[in-house]
């Protein structure tokens with residue numbers, strides 16, 4: 001028996017992802033034609049023994065989420081349930097709160113995966129499980145690790161480990177000084193024994209809250225008393241105890257999705273994975289009738305693309321999109337029901353649902369890729385603003401935006417439901 005838990009967060013999370021997370025929960029945002037969650041569930045579905053996937057989050061159940069779950073259950077032939085937290089309980093609090101549901105039908109030897117819902121990766125879950133079974137005892141846990149640069153590592157959970165045994169000697173979440181270039185990917189193999197540790201953490205936290213001498217606690221910051229931070233409260237304590245092991249994922253693709261730029265990066269990698277494992281999902285150039293395709297391109301079957309359009313590399317076109325004559329799109333995601341009118345050009349941009357780009361207009365962002373000169377470099381996960389200024393980044397057009405003909409929109413973020421009057425550069429259009 002094997003289960004997977006995916007932490008999908010809450011509407012309060014995903015602030016760096018706005019305005020794209022204003023419409024739908026971030027884990028439902030489509031990359032390479034499918035929601036982030038779909039890709040994670042697809043990775044889980046490779047585990048033959050998998051019987052159930054539990055999504056834990058703090059979103060009100062809504063139509064988009066229910067429809068997604070119903071479709072995914074059918075596609076992957078697995079039971080998928082959504083468990084709603086009454087408040088944001090943190091990365092460990094939700095798991096603890098729903099412990100009875102998670103534990104049901106699991107024997108002491110059975111394991112379950114916990115996966116952060118804001119990562120995109122070529123997840124080696126089968127290999128990780130095999131590693132866990134062959135190397136880690138019944139009371140031990142495994143964490144998936146990848147490499148980062150020294151400078152970037154401190155933005156993540158850092159893992160110092162014994163290269164011979166893979167035992168984690170030290171775990172520090174977002175340290176202030178360098179600890180290790182191996183970082184936490186947000187994927188864990190746990191056994192039921194994790195609940196003993198979560199239960200101790202819960203009791204300690206309650207003690208802290210009840211202790212009047214602790215003047216400044218999470219509770220004061222507006223968190224629920226049941227909030228448990230898996231990384232800071234639990235993993236940090238497991239380092240050096242012989243209970244935590246790391247499975248390094250090598251050079252495989254991994255990124256967390258914090259800001260819109262990381263979506264363009266993940267889109268490129270998922271399209272590359274399609275090319276390797278599901279070439280049927282990529283659009284195949286049709287010599288006489290279809291558009292010109294460069295590199296990897298996903299086009300939803302309902303989209304209507306003029307034959308003289310040129311798309312790619314690394315472009316995803318959503319449901320019911322219309323693309324006119326002479327349109328050029330590169331390194332971009334065009335979401336459902338958008339209209340790109342004749343001869344417009346879209347580069348390094350995300351255009352959200354139901355938006356229109358007028359004829360001969362140009363929508364362009366600045367590429368924000370990992371530094372190609374630094375091995376293991378990750379994409380920068382800055383927020384859009386820094387020191388009150390807009391950071392040069394990809395261009396993000398919110399949903400229901402109308403861009404007229406013959407304008408240039410460069411390095412801009414346009415909030416939903418706007419009609420742009422003229423060209424704009426390095427601006428946030430509210």
Ligand code: GTP
Nearest residue numbers: 007008009013056057088089090091094116117118
């Ligand atoms: P930030 O840099 O602050 O974004 O932190 P982080 O990158 O370490 O991410 P964080 O630990 O906040 O979240 C990791 C994953 O857990 C994401 O998929 C979140 O959606 C999810 N998550 C975070 N907080 C909660 C919570 O309270 N409940 C649930 N169910 N999921 C959560």
